[in-house]
Amino acid sequence: MTASDALPALGRRALDLLQRLGHSAFFFLDLLRNAPAALRRFYLVIAQVHAIGNYSLVIIAASGLAVGFVLALQGYYTLSRYGAAESLGLLVALSLVRELGPVVTGLLFAGRAGTSLTAEIGLMKAGEQLAAMEMMAVDPKSRVLAPRFVAGAISMPLLAAIFSAVGILGGYVVGVLMIGIDPGAFWSQMQSGVDVWDDVGNGIIKSVVFGVACTFIALYQGYEAEATPEGVSQATTRTVVISSLAVLGLDFVLTALMFSTPR
Amino acid sequence: MGRKGIETLVGVFVLLGLIAVVFLALKAANLASFSTGPTYAITARFDNIGGLKVRAPVKSAGVTVGRVTGIALDPQSYQGRVTMELDAGVKFPADTSAKILTSGLLGDQYIGLEPGGSDKSLEAGSQIRMTQSAVVLENLIGQFLYNRAAEGGDKK
Numbered sequence: 394m395t396a397s398d399a400l401p402a403l404g405r406r407a408l409d410l411l412q413r414l415g416h417s418a419f420f421f422l423d424l425l426r427n428a429p430a431a432l433r434r435f436y437l438v439i440a441q442v443h444a445i446g447n448y449s450l451v452i453i454a455a456s457g458l459a460v461g462f463v464l465a466l467q468g469y470y471t472l473s474r475y476g477a478a479e480s481l482g483l484l485v486a487l488s489l490v491r492e493l494g495p496v497v498t499g500l501l502f503a504g505r506a507g508t509s510l511t512a513e514i515g516l517m518k519a520g521e522q523l524a525a526m527e528m529m530a531v532d533p534k535s536r537v538l539a540p541r542f543v544a545g546a547i548s549m550p551l552l553a554a555i556f557s558a559v560g561i562l563g564g565y566v567v568g569v570l571m572i573g574i575d576p577g578a579f580w581s582q583m584q585s586g587v588d589v590w591d592d593v594g595n596g597i598i599k600s601v602v603f604g605v606a607c608t609f610i611a612l613y614q615g616y617e618a619e620a621t622p623e624g625v626s627q628a629t630t631r632t633v634v635i636s637s638l639a640v641l642g643l644d645f646v647l648t649a650l651m652f653s654t655p656r
Numbered sequence: 657m658g659r660k661g662i663e664t665l666v667g668v669f670v671l672l673g674l675i676a677v678v679f680l681a682l683k684a685a686n687l688a689s690f691s692t693g694p695t696y697a698i699t700a701r702f703d704n705i706g707g708l709k710v711r712a713p714v715k716s717a718g719v720t721v722g723r724v725t726g727i728a729l730d731p732q733s734y735q736g737r738v739t740m741e742l743d744a745g746v747k748f749p750a751d752t753s754a755k756i757l758t759s760g761l762l763g764d765q766y767i768g769l770e771p772g773g774s775d776k777s778l779e780a781g782s783q784i785r786m787t788q789s790a791v792v793l794e795n796l797i798g799q800f801l802y803n804r805a806a807e808g809g810d811k812k
Contacts, residue, residue, distance in 0.1 A: 436659065443662045447669045486684045551673025558676035561684055580683070587685040588711075597677070 420613050427532070427539035434540070441544030445506045449552055452505055453498060457556035460493055461485060461563025468564075469572055478572075482579035483586040485564035486557075490587060490596045491652065494557035496644050499603035502549055503636030507611035510541055511632040514615025515625035523616075538612050545611075549604025550597050557596065595651045602643055607636045695722065695741040696780035700754045700767075705736040706790025708756055708765045714740045715757075716769040721746045724767065740767060742778075749774040753786035765790060 431438055468484040514537070517523050523533040561583075569576045587593065611632045618628035705727060714722035722742035730737045742748070751772030758765050769784075778784070 436663075439663055439666050440659075442666045442669065446673075447665050450669060450672070490680060490684065548669075551670060551676070554673050554676035554680060558679045558684075561680075583684055584686045589681050589685040593677075593680045593685050 416617075417613050420616070421609055423534050424539060424542045424609060424612065427535040428543050430535045431539035431543045437536075437540035438543050438547070441541045442548055444509070445541070445544050446548035446551060449502065449505045449548070450555070452501060453552045453556050454559050456497060456501055457489075457494075457559035458563040460497060460556075461489065461560035461565075462567050464488055464493075464560070465564040465567035465572070469568065469574075478574055479578040480582050480586075481568045481572075481574055482561075482564065482583035485568070486561050486583045486587050487592060489557040489560040489564075490592050492644070492648070494553045494560065495596055495599040495603055496640060498549065498553040498556045498600060499607060499640035499644075500637055502545075502552060502604070503607045503611070503633055503640065506545065506548070507607050507632045507636050508629050510545070510608065510611040511615040511618070511629045512625060514538070514541075514612060515618035515620075515628050518616065518618060519620040519622075519625060521620075538616065542605075542608050542612060545608025546601065546604045549607065550600040553600035553603075554597065591651075595647075598651075599644065599647050602647065603640050606639050606643060610636045610639060694744040696744055697725065697739055697741050698778050698780070698782055698784060699737055699739050700784035700787050701730060701733065701735040701737050702754075702756060702787050702789045703735055704789040704792060705738060706756055706758075706765055706792055708736075708738065708767070708790065712764060712766050714742060714767045714769060716746070716748070716771065721769070738767070747777040750776040750778055750782070751786070752778060752784055753788070754784045755788040756790035758791070 464485045465481060468481050468488075469478055472478045472481055472484065514523075517533075517537065523537065526533045526536060565576075565579065568574045569579050614628040614632045614635070615625075618624045708724065708727065710724055710727055712724045713720045714724060722740050724738055724740045726739035728737050728739075729735075748769060749772045751774040753770050753772065755768045755770070756765055757768045772786075
């Protein structure tokens with residue numbers, strides 16, 4: 394390939410990328426515009442919260458418990474070297490509430506709920522159900538996509554809060570019941586170091602952002618999937634990859650905005 | 657499963673999530689320890705506030721009676737001016753003194769109030785006159801080294 398070919402190819406790729414970005418941005422605006430309509434037909438949202446939230450509950454709670462256990466074990470190993478084992482509660486709570494709760498829940502959410510959304514929408518498209526809805530003058534965006542979008546944005550913060558709470562209880566089980574740290578010190582150190590707005594509040598903001606991002610990516614990939622079995626499978630894979638990267642990238646940006654200035 | 661069943665399950669899920677948020681706010685964080693009652697503000701000037709931070713507790717006899725709400729440098733005296741909110745239910749004598757103390761060797765710094773014997777009490781906006789600055793470790797070490805050097809000089 395000569396330079397005269399390479400340059401147009403590069404330009405085409407850049408334009409492609411821009412076009413896809415703009416396309417997805419309009420899709421996002423469409424979802425936002427249709428969200429109030431979905432809220433008016435709330436039973437649709439409730440059914441989706443059931444599909445997204447309730448079915449993710451077990452894996453979220455189990456992961457939270459495991460993360461809490463491991464955090465307490467590893468944290469104790471390091472803290473006890475400095476004679477600060479009493480701060481274990483603070484370490485576990487801050488790690489969970491600020492970072493691990495929203496981020497790990499976001500990753501699990503992308504894997505558990507995001508993939509099923511993409512596959513569902515992709516198969517609806519492959520089965521021409523979406524086209525049939527349009528034929529009946531029913532906008533699939535407001536009837537099918539928006540309720541799922543709202544449900545994802547509602548479920549994710551609740552799941553993240555459950556993750557953090559279960560994780561702290563797991564840390565309590567390992568730290569206090571197994572290792573034998575004083576329970577009073579465990580809770581009081583935690584309460585003196587964790588702030589409601591700065592730590593818990595920012596964690597919840599993070600999880601809302603991740604919920605919106607993951608659900609949007611899953612719906613977009615499903616809606617834009619090629620209407621073939623391979624197309625749906627590729628879209629599902631893309632959902633997991635892009636959502637996970639988006640969660641990690643957004644987390645860095647949000648952390649830099651929220652926590653980078655110590656007071 | 658009918659709509660009712662799904663709604664119940666979703667209700668359980670939302671309830672669990674809300675319980676988790678309340679648990680995080682009350683048990684893991686310090687929402688419960690915020691005093692919601694009325695407070696009054698007083699100020700104190702310190703030569704050096706050390707590592708004191710906004711929202712650090714103000715204690716008297718070890719009991720938390722308020723929080724630091726503002727720290728600023730006084731441009732005239734070049735002292736640190738600390739504003740604190742105290743519970744309205746606790747009145748201190750006007751000649752109360754304030755110290756910046758450290759909880760434990762490496763702990764956070766807080767303000768300790770020691771009540772004096774005056775009949776008048778501190779009003780909102782008044783200033784504590786007697787203050788003791790934070791202990792700065794570097795200054796202590798410097799002083800210690802200086803004293804040692806001076807002792808060594810005496811012996812020779």
